[in-house]
Structure formats: structure tokens, C-alpha cells
Amino acid sequence: xxxxxxxxxxxxxxxxxxxxxxxxxxxxxxxxxxxxxxxxxxxxxxxxxxxxxxxxxxxxxxxxxxxxxxxxxxxxxxxxxxxxxxxxxxxxxxxxxxxxxxxxxxxxxxxxxxxxxxxxxxxxxxxxxxxxxxxxxxxxxxxxxxxxxxxxxxxxxxxxxxxxxxxxxxxxxxxxxxxxxxxxxxxxxxxxxxxxxxxxxxxxxxxxxxxxxxxxxxxxxxxxxxxxxxxxxxxxxxxxxxxxxxxxxxxxxxxxxxxxxxxxxxxxxxxx
Numbered sequence: 001x002x003x004x005x006x007x008x009x010x011x012x013x014x015x016x017x018x019x020x021x022x023x024x025x026x027x028x029x030x031x032x033x034x035x036x037x038x039x040x041x042x043x044x045x046x047x048x049x050x051x052x053x054x055x056x057x058x059x060x061x062x063x064x065x066x067x068x069x070x071x072x073x074x075x076x077x078x079x080x081x082x083x084x085x086x087x088x089x090x091x092x093x094x095x096x097x098x099x100x101x102x103x104x105x106x107x108x109x110x111x112x113x114x115x116x117x118x119x120x121x122x123x124x125x126x127x128x129x130x131x132x133x134x135x136x137x138x139x140x141x142x143x144x145x146x147x148x149x150x151x152x153x154x155x156x157x158x159x160x161x162x163x164x165x166x167x168x169x170x171x172x173x174x175x176x177x178x179x180x181x182x183x184x185x186x187x188x189x190x191x192x193x194x195x196x197x198x199x200x201x202x203x204x205x206x207x208x209x210x211x212x213x214x215x216x217x218x219x220x221x222x223x224x225x226x227x228x229x230x231x232x233x234x235x236x237x238x239x240x241x242x243x244x245x246x247x248x249x250x251x252x253x254x255x256x257x258x259x260x261x262x263x264x265x266x267x268x269x270x271x272x
Contacts, residue, residue: 013037060092062100066110070147073111077206078149083107106162108153113163115147120165121172129270130263132176136169137194137259144202151199152206169195180270190266197262201255208251 010017013034018027029035068089073081083104087094101107119139125132144150154161173191174184182190233239247253 060090060096060100062110064090065097065100066107066114069107069111070114073149073153074147078152081108081149081153109162112150112154112161113165115143115150116163116169117165119143121169125172125176129176129180130267133173133190133194133263133266134259136173136176137198140169140195140198141202141255144198144205148202148205148208151202154199177266177270182270186269193262194259197258198255201251201258204251 011030011034012028014030016030018030029038065086069081069086072085072089081104083097083101084094086107087097090097101110119142121136121139126135154166170188170191173194174187177187177190248257
């Protein structure tokens with residue numbers, strides 16, 4: 001055993017006996033000099049790891065890191081997302097990613113920003129506020145169909161996520177209802193309501209992707225337990241569920257119905 005491996009027996013650097021630590025964590029170093037030397041050794045080891053990285057890691061860029069993270073989330077969901085897993089996707093050491101991204105939360109904002117940037121809203125857009133809000137909602141829905149993890153990730157990042165190209169959707173929607181006699185706070189609420197509705201309707205998409213089965217398949221497997229659970233008469237409306245009701249509860253049906261109701265409400269607000 002070397003002196004550096006002494007652990008709690010002595011100083012982790014020089015091996016000298018350590019004074020009683022009392023409360024708190026046990027001491028690892030006998031002096032500030034040994035603590036500084038240990039820090040320099042760690043820095044040197046980290047630099048050596050960077051030198052030994054393969055060519056793939058040496059060619060890292062923020063764009064490559066973000067796209068690797070998006071690909072991982074598309075395949076395995078947001079639960080699989082970590083700096084270590086993304087580094088493995090790039091054949092790089094986890095520490096090398098911190099040159100381009102400060103941490104998982106910042107990476108999440110960059111991922112959201114990238115997928116919204118892939119589908120920018122047109123300028124100036126179609127005529128009429130309703131057409132514009134509908135177009136923006138459908139464009140956002142398309143993002144969630146391709147990347148079902150986005151609504152989940154958006155809820156665990158800084159509010160709102162630091163994603164300028166996602167914020168551009170909000171700005172675009174506010175401009176869509178500008179000049180109609182609404183105060184600015186109301187215009188902001190409308191813009192946020194559209195996004196909130198789309199995100200809410202898209203939440204089940206990630207679960208269905210993860211389970212890799214359709215609702216029909218899920219119900220077929222569980223038909224017996226479902227009948228036992230809802231056959232008591234305590235939930236009469238739920239017991240009436242049939243194929244039409246099942247289709248009505250699909251995410252795309254909820255999205256379409258909710259969007260129409262939302263825009264009808266905005267129209268009444270404007271007309272009043």
C-alpha cells in the first residue's frame with residue numbers, strides 16, 4: 001500500500017498521522033500544502049485524460065453534443081439522458097463535455113432550442129390571428145411527434161427553458177394577436193395557453209413511445225382486470241367507454257379538440 005492509499009490512517013498525500021477530526025467529515029490532509037498538492041495532482045490527471053481522448057472527442061463541438069443528446073432522448077426517452085450517456089454516444093470522456101455544456105440542465109435547454117430551431121415559424125405568416133395561432137400550434141405539435149421527450153424535459157428545466165428559439169414561438173404568437181384591442185398581459189396569456197395546451201396533449205406520447213405498444217394492444221392484454229376494476233358501477237361514465245371514446249381520448253384527438261375550443265374562446269374574447 002502506498003502513502004496515497006492510506007485513507008483515514010494518515011494524510012492522503014504524505015502519510016503523516018492526522019489529528020482527531022471531531023465533528024464533521026474526517027480530515028484527509030495534514031496541512032494546506034498537502035491539500036494543494038492533491039488538487040494539483042487531480043488537475044494533472046484530468047488533463048492527461050483529455051490528452052488521451054480519441055479523435056472523436058477531440059472533434060467535439062456544442063452542436064455535436066446537443067445532437068447526440070437529442071438522438072439518445074429520441075431512442076430511450078428523457079430518463080436515459082445524462083452527461084455520461086451522452087459522452088458514451090460520442091465516444092468521449094464525460095469530463096470533456098463540460099468544455100461545451102455546464103451541466104444537464106443547460107444541455108436540456110440547448111436540446112429544446114435546437115428542435116424548435118429545426119422548425120422555425122414563417123415570417124410574416126398567414127393572414128389572420130387565428131390562422132397564425134393554429135399554424136404555430138400545429139408546428140409545435142409536429143416537434144413533439146418527432147421528439148416526444150420535449151414536454152417532459154421542458155418541465156424540469158429552468159422556467160422558462162433558456163431556449164431562445166422556443167421563446168421565438170411565444171414572441172410570434174404575441175405578435176399574432178397584437179393590434180386587436182387586447183392588453184399586453186392578455187396577449188401573453190394567450191400565447192402561453194397555446195403552448196400549454198399543445199404540451200399537455202403531447203404528454204402521453206412519451207409514455208406510449210416508451211411502452212412501444214398501441215392503446216388497443218394495452219387494453220387487450222388488460223381487458224380482464226379492467227372489467228373487474230370498473231364493473232362495480234361506481235364509475236358509470238368510464239364503464240361506457242367504447243371504440244369511439246377510445247379514439248376520442250387519443251393524444252391527437254385531444255389536441256385537435258382542445259385547439260379548436262381554445263381558439264373559439266380567444267375569438268369570443270376579441271369580439272367582446
